Amino acid sequence: VSNVSYSKDGKRIYFNVCVNTDPTKTLCDIYVMIKKGSSYTQAIRLDKLNMKGYTSLHPSVANVDSLREVIFFVSDRPGGEGKLDIWFSKYTNNEYSDPQNIGSPINSYDDDVTPYYCEQNKTLYFASSGHYGLGNYDIFASVWNGVKWSEPVNLGTPLNTSYDDFYPYIKIKKDKIRGYITSNRTGT
DSSP states (O other), X not given: OEEEEEXXXXXXXXXXXXXXXXXXXXXXXXXXXXXXXXXXXXXXXXXXXXXXXXXXXXXXXXXXXXXXXXXXXXEOOTTOSSSSEEEEEEEETTEEXXXXXXXXXXXXXXXXXXEEEETTTTEEEEEESSSSOSSSXXXXXXXXXXXXXXXXXXXXXXXXXXXXXXXXXXXXXXXXXXXXEEEOOTTO
């Protein structure tokens, strides 16, 4: 189990369950647990977000355009721009919409992973090995203007290095930006 994300109201916990299907392939599915009273239900596989034979991982929940709960996730399913792409599904009235590829300019020919949407600045942060960067995976940012995503910007050094940098988590409080990343850089 990995990649845990909570809905804004705290009533749903999203996460991955992964299984090694052979020595070289791992398949992941997205599950949810729903809060009932003071406890959560057993894990429920989200059939709408998962596709048999393909991986779905890195769920990240955010309210986009103030009212719409969106589950961003990553998948290698057909219909993408590259290998692993960022997809999304809207959650409304206890229903998940059909997943949509977030498309260009965010998704590239290679892997685009670990999405995190910061509601305060309407920015999607993600890691990519397909956009021009300093290492294999770098962290990028793309702003949502209510209609489309801006061209992704590499966040540069010292955030990005020649190593793998991903899993951005950004919060803005009193005009201060704070965040965390995961990296395999020297000294970690």
